[in-house]
Amino acid sequence: METLAQFLVNGFALGGVYALLSLGFGVIYNTVRIFHVLHGAVFITAGYITWVFVEHTGLPLYAAGIIGVAGATGAGMLIELGVYRPLRKKAAGFLTAFLASLAGMFFIEGFLVAVSSTDLKVLKQGPLSVFHLGDVVIAYFHIIIIVVVVLLFTAVTLFLRSTQWGRMIRAVASNPELALSVGINSNQVFLMVFALGSSLAGIAGIFRAYDVGLEPVVGLQLAIIASIGVIIGGIGSLPGAALGGLTLGLAQTLVAFLLSGQWSQPVAIIIMLAFIVFRPYGLLGTREHKELRRLL
Amino acid sequence: MATLEVQGVGKSFGGYTALEDIGLSLDAGSIMGVIGPNGAGKSTLINIISGFLKPDTGTVKINGKDITGKAPYRVFKSGIARTFQDSQVFGYMTGLENVMVSAPWGIGVQEYNVLARPFAVAREEKQKREEAMAHLAQVNITDKARSMAQALSYGQQKLLEFARMLNSRANVFLLDEPMAGIHPDLVDGLKALIVAMAKEHNKAVILVEHNLKVVMEMSDYVTVIRNSVLLSGTPDAVSKDERLAGAFLGVTDATA
Numbered sequence: 446m447e448t449l450a451q452f453l454v455n456g457f458a459l460g461g462v463y464a465l466l467s468l469g470f471g472v473i474y475n476t477v478r479i480f481h482v483l484h485g486a487v488f489i490t491a492g493y494i495t496w497v498f499v500e501h502t503g504l505p506l507y508a509a510g511i512i513g514v515a516g517a518t519g520a521g522m523l524i525e526l527g528v529y530r531p532l533r534k535k536a537a538g539f540l541t542a543f544l545a546s547l548a549g550m551f552f553i554e555g556f557l558v559a560v561s562s563t564d565l566k567v568l569k570q571g572p573l574s575v576f577h578l579g580d581v582v583i584a585y586f587h588i589i590i591i592v593v594v595v596l597l598f599t600a601v602t603l604f605l606r607s608t609q610w611g612r613m614i615r616a617v618a619s620n621p622e623l624a625l626s627v628g629i630n631s632n633q634v635f636l637m638v639f640a641l642g643s644s645l646a647g648i649a650g651i652f653r654a655y656d657v658g659l660e661p662v663v664g665l666q667l668a669i670i671a672s673i674g675v676i677i678g679g680i681g682s683l684p685g686a687a688l689g690g691l692t693l694g695l696a697q698t699l700v701a702f703l704l705s706g707q708w709s710q711p712v713a714i715i716i717m718l719a720f721i722v723f724r725p726y727g728l729l730g731t732r733e734h735k736e737l738r739r740l741l
Numbered sequence: 742m743a744t745l746e747v748q749g750v751g752k753s754f755g756g757y758t759a760l761e762d763i764g765l766s767l768d769a770g771s772i773m774g775v776i777g778p779n780g781a782g783k784s785t786l787i788n789i790i791s792g793f794l795k796p797d798t799g800t801v802k803i804n805g806k807d808i809t810g811k812a813p814y815r816v817f818k819s820g821i822a823r824t825f826q827d828s829q830v831f832g833y834m835t836g837l838e839n840v841m842v843s844a845p846w847g848i849g850v851q852e853y854n855v856l857a858r859p860f861a862v863a864r865e866e867k868q869k870r871e872e873a874m875a876h877l878a879q880v881n882i883t884d885k886a887r888s889m890a891q892a893l894s895y896g897q898q899k900l901l902e903f904a905r906m907l908n909s910r911a912n913v914f915l916l917d918e919p920m921a922g923i924h925p926d927l928v929d930g931l932k933a934l935i936v937a938m939a940k941e942h943n944k945a946v947i948l949v950e951h952n953l954k955v956v957m958e959m960s961d962y963v964t965v966i967r968n969s970v971l972l973s974g975t976p977d978a979v980s981k982d983e984r985l986a987g988a989f990l991g992v993t994d995a996t997a
């Protein structure tokens with residue numbers, strides 16, 4: 446019983462970080478239709494910026510964290526302006542944009558290795574502060590992650606459902622040509638979507654950097670996790686993306702309990718393959734909707 | 742000064758001249774029927790006025806303001822709304838949201854206001870919702886406000902498009918074959934709605950149709966095009982003109 450409770454707390458904490466990441470990936474994918482591998486670069490950018498400020502300027506963690514999230518948001522917008530928009534102007538296809546994104550990801554990874562070595566960068570030195578609930582050991586930090594993820598998910602949902610911007614984003618996702626003819630500037634909407642998705646990835650990146658730590662290869666790994674979360678949650682559905690990320694976190698934690706941590710990447714891929722074969726429309730997508738046109 | 746003024750518009754695709762020296766002008770409160778056989782360039786003309794295509798020559802002006810070659814979203818903001826030949830809705834948004842989205846102005850459009858002035862944004866949302874409901878009521882589909890647009894019938898989607906146009910602040914409506922694919926029982930209602938848009942809401946309406954009879958009944962002015970303007974005038978004058986038959990000569994689809 447204690448083991449189960451312990452597993453759930455750890456699983457939800459990891460799943461929460463994945464949920465944020467998948468949510469950000471999903472918002473971008475559903476609207477812009479780009480397989481945004483560089484989402485992983487945005488994710489680690491936030492962690493590295495925060496680490497640099499904490500380590501070298503002695504700024505308190507929350508202030509460095511705000512700079513980190515702002516940096517991730519800016520990085521996401523720069524990627525749209527500097528990579529995807531020029532490609533779109535040249536009418537580049539889905540695969541071209543994907544390859545550009547992948548190349549960009551490798552570039553960032555190489556850059557980080559070159560300037561900061563492959564060491565693990567951890568924000569929190571020493572053990573996390575914990576409290577005991579019966580025999581279950583719970584880290585305060587994990588509770589914070591879970592609460593923040595729930596709040597952010599609610600805020601994003603409300604934003605998309607009940608603001609003019611939210612409607613504009615969903616309109617572009619739903620019918621891009623018609624969106625143009627009701628006065629929506631899709632380039633502006635894309636930029637907004639990158640800002641939104643990247644700030645979510647940035648927050649996830651800081652969570653990850655705090656306890657587990659970051660190294661350059663983590664970017665690509667987590668970009669893959671984010672996309673798998675979106676696929677198993679049901680492409681086109683944001684609650685699905687969050688649920689997909691959460692499922693991956695729980696599954697990886699379970700595998701780490703039962704077997705060992707080395708299996709956590711393979712298990713994510715196996716789950717994805719199982720979904721593609723047996724339920725291609727994902728957890729919350731429906732059969733009719735599998736042609737990817739829904740955002741909420 | 743006419744509300745909508747099109748002068749000397751020409752457009753070629755490769756070596757094919759789709760439109761040549763097209764001119765027309767239209768005032769608020771009136772309906773201009775644009776007819777011509779298939780391939781006459783009617784849809785090309787609509788696409789040029791609404792900014793989806795750039796003309797090779799000529800100008801498009803609304804209220805004296807030159808909007809030639811502007812992006813579609815800018816054209817919309819200067820006051821020109823359009824429909825497409827098949828009905829176009831935002832499938833995964835509700836009926837009400839489909840209408841509300843055509844109001845991209847106000848403080849809610851500045852994203853930082855959502856954080857900086859949440860209450861003002863909420864008040865504006867409420868007002869926009871009420872306006873949109875009123876426009877749904879005008880086309881008699883308030884009961885579809887909460888349904889996903891993709892679940893509506895073709896005719897209901899058409900009505901939703903009209904509600905969306907009424908909700909926009911546009912004063913020129915471009916209707917590309919609005920009767921196409923509509924159930925015969927609904928045609929009269931749709932006609933009445935289009936006339937009401939011009940006469941009650943004081944919009945300038947361009948009605949592209951290949952059904953001559955419908956156009957003659959509804960329009961204040963008729964322009965016959967076949968790559969260039971062949972004829973224009975009141976429905977009476979045009980229908981008596983012997984050149985009208987010539988416009989459709991050699992084309993088999995004319996439904997006269």
